[in-house]
Amino acid sequence: MTLLQPLQLRGLLLGNRIAVAAMSRMQANDDGSVSEDMPAYYARYAAEGAGLVITEAIATDDVAARAYWRQPCLSRDSHVEGWRRVVDAVHEAGGTVFAQLQHGGRLCEPGLNPSHLAASEGAASGSTWQTGIPNASAREATRQEIDAIVEGFAAAAARACAAGFDGIELHGARGYLLDQFLSASTNRRTDAYGGDLAGRLKLPLRVVRAVRGAVGRLPLSWNFSLYKMDDAAYQPPGGREEVQAIARELVAAGVDILHVTTRKLVRAEPWGEPLALTLAKAVGGTPVIGNGGLKTLEDAEAALDSTGCGMVSLARPWLANPDWLRRNQRGEDVLAYEPGMERRPLL
Numbered sequence: 001m002t003l004l005q006p007l008q009l010r011g012l013l014l015g016n017r018i019a020v021a022a023m024s025r026m027q028a029n030d031d032g033s034v035s036e037d038m039p040a041y042y043a044r045y046a047a048e049g050a051g052l053v054i055t056e057a058i059a060t061d062d063v064a065a066r067a068y069w070r071q072p073c074l075s076r077d078s079h080v081e082g083w084r085r086v087v088d089a090v091h092e093a094g095g096t097v098f099a100q101l102q103h104g105g106r107l108c109e110p111g112l113n114p115s116h117l118a119a120s121e122g123a124a125s126g127s128t129w130q131t132g133i134p135n136a137s138a139r140e141a142t143r144q145e146i147d148a149i150v151e152g153f154a155a156a157a158a159r160a161c162a163a164g165f166d167g168i169e170l171h172g173a174r175g176y177l178l179d180q181f182l183s184a185s186t187n188r189r190t191d192a193y194g195g196d197l198a199g200r201l202k203l204p205l206r207v208v209r210a211v212r213g214a215v216g217r218l219p220l221s222w223n224f225s226l227y228k229m230d231d232a233a234y235q236p237p238g239g240r241e242e243v244q245a246i247a248r249e250l251v252a253a254g255v256d257i258l259h260v261t262t263r264k265l266v267r268a269e270p271w272g273e274p275l276a277l278t279l280a281k282a283v284g285g286t287p288v289i290g291n292g293g294l295k296t297l298e299d300a301e302a303a304l305d306s307t308g309c310g311m312v313s314l315a316r317p318w319l320a321n322p323d324w325l326r327r328n329q330r331g332e333d334v335l336a337y338e339p340g341m342e343r344r345p346l347l
């Protein structure tokens, strides 16, 4: 199987082409530091053969970025030491690990942060993911707050480097802050950070450049989706050309891996082909990781062929089965993911 062959990814030698996608477990210490079980939890995926482990979303600042209670952070220098234990444990297990950095924007749990900021004023529809209460109305970030958001990402990325991570992933997907700026439905700003696609891209590109500046040549992935936690059906006004332009701009600014996350990786978008394939065509030699709805090794192998991805990631199958790869290889049954499994103890 191609999937099980080693892969050179931006200077890293991965044992295979199967990643663990980011999964928020919300079991850090109350101050955002890494809790006792997190190093062994992440190392287990490496020991079970995952070619790449991407951490859960890590908050970049204490002002407005934390999406969930007990979400881990890289907002303070004191957070570095715990993440170093995670990185060391994954490395000792023979694995490779990226830190996923996130600003929650208007999807943050109400009352968690001193400020509740978004691209534009208003509340996400429906309820929050963690506690199930109505999403709160957010305030449009000011220009000064935008500067602070960019600095937060860069500082968190520098701390991730200090902790020894092998790469960084920016959470640009699913309706969190970077995606709120990128998407026409959530960005109704009338200043330079809104309006046409160039305006909607302004903050995401500033973040990419600042993070690239902070991490040097470390691999930098962008997690991209169309669907959002509060809007499963979003389509960009410019369709195929728009998503391709976004991908090209991100790569030109310093992203060197695209992680395309969908409900179903092989499903065609309205323009007739899977999103990952559309993006892979746009960015030429840039590696693309495809995600969404894969359940078996056979699914994943077929998706590699049909979507132009060099690698796949899975989330729910790994959550329900930390030994998902070995179970598949031995032909054993795998457990199905059930909502709420993420709240179970890490080990």
Ligand SMILES: Cc1cc2nc3c(=O)[nH]c(=O)nc-3n(C[C@H](O)[C@H](O)[C@H](O)COP(=O)(O)O)c2cc1C
Pocket (backbone or CB within 6 Å): 021, 022, 023, 024, 025, 055, 056, 057, 100, 171, 173, 223, 261, 262, 263, 291, 292, 293, 294, 313, 314, 315, 316, 317, 319, 342
């Ligand atoms: C419990 C849970 C937590 C998640 N947390 C994150 C996260 O922190 N960051 C992120 O980018 N995606 C997150 N996701 C989305 C997954 O990474 C993935 O894109 C999605 O589940 C689809 O992949 P799958 O079909 O393999 O599960 C989460 C998904 C689940 C089920």
